Amino acid sequence: MPWSNQSGGGGRGGGNGPWGQPPRGGGSGGGQQPPDLEELLRRSQDKLKQMMPGGGGSSGSLALLPLILVVAVGFWLYQSVYVVQPDEVGVELQFGKVKPDTNPPGMHFIFWPFETVEKPQVLKENQETIGVNRAPAGSQGNIMLASDQNLVDIKFTVNWKINDPIKYLFQIANQPDLVRVVSEAAMREYVAVTPAETVRTAGRTAGSLAVEDIIQNVLDSYDAGILVTSVNMEQALPPADVRDAFDEVVRAGQDRERFQQQAMEYSNKRLGDARGEASQIREAALGYRDRVIAEATGEAQRFDAVYEQYRLAPDVSRKRMYLETxxxxxxxxxxxxxxxxxxxxxxxxxxxxxxxxxxxxxxx
Structure with a gap:
């Protein structure tokens, strides 16, 4: 080893170590000893002085001092001045203790290193997806047991954001994981008291609202500083092994509704035609009645006129009637x-x- 070669006989310094000092605990059979730390520091300082302008004299140190001060002040300002983005708030800590007020977007100042800052994104809407997409390989997805002992494969998303940055930062840890675990537990709680058919069909909207309330209540009990904005149940299906049978039942129900709709349309069409024909017949009867009444009235008026003429000249009327006949x-x-x-x-x-x-x- 280089260590032993430098410390061997005939080398520079005789039996000294690699840094020029004799090994401690001398004497034959003492073995190799670690170098002296103080000597090592002293030699490092000497080399640093030699690298400075002026050969490490006092005048060189004084010439470099302003540059060192400028660099130190610049670094301190860089650590002390911070900018809060429009979607963030600044939470300052003084000696590790949180200040009660948060800072709005803009440029702010702290006394680093006695003060530090955290900048959570309070306007950003986060989303957690719970369901088949995150299920481990070989699993059956997010299978849940309903109140009627049927299984439902559910996929849903939870949208949330920060409403109390101080609680969000210092009351809980692993906030996304907490939202995920609480959301899945809340969904299982809702499904456990609801029939599977209701979860899959008509109960989706009501289920999303109920799960949202459960999640929010649990997070509030933890002082998580999180606001749940919405829960969307994207998928509620039977397990994959029996999904074809359920799909067949759904298709049969859809066919039944389609046939009922077609029958209703045919019924409405026939009923409309019958009503139209009845109205047409009624209008024709009214027209015939009015026509007959008008003709009878005209005949009566004509007869009255003829009778009036006959009454004035009966002989002429008789002769005319005889000739016409x-x-x-x-x-x-x-x-x-x-x-x-x-x-x-x-x-x-x-x-x-x-x-x-x-x-x-x-x-x-």
Missing amino acids: MEEVLSKSKKVIIDQGAGSGVVPYLPLPEVDQRRQQGVN
């Missing part, structure tokens, strides 16, 4: 009546009815 009756007769004075030149066997019929067909 005979015209209507004879127009339907197939007989041909020929005046005696005009019939001298008519062929006796001329088929006048057939001629008249052909004439009428030609006109039509």
